[in-house]
Amino acid sequence: MLCNDLSALLRVVRTAEHQPSPESLNQVVQAALTFRDNSMHYLMYRDWRGYERLALALIAAIEANSDSKDLLHQFNCFLELLYGHVKMRAVLKDTLPSPGEEQVEE
Secondary structure (H helix, E strand, O other), X not given: OHHHHXXXXXXXXXXXXXXXXXXXXXXXXXXXXXXXXXXXXXXXXXXXXXXXXXXXXXXXXXHOXXXXXXHHHHHXXXXXXXXXXXXXXXXXXXXXXXOOOOOOOX
């Protein structure tokens, strides 16, 4: 679920970065807030601060009709990195023993 939500957010941000329009920027604001309110709690706690810092700066710039090009790029880069880390964790989840479960060597 987290991978899907991050991927969807990335698509919205990339669209706005390549084709900035009031509509696409508004979609970024809505998608960033929706992610924060719903899926962000699945992230590792240490990732919350970075997400909130970048998302809130971008949202403030968009709502103030400021130039948001650099912030969109920074947010896109952050989300790409975060998405890569989440995917690695998801892959490892199935290969590592659960807490309290011993790995048996054959």
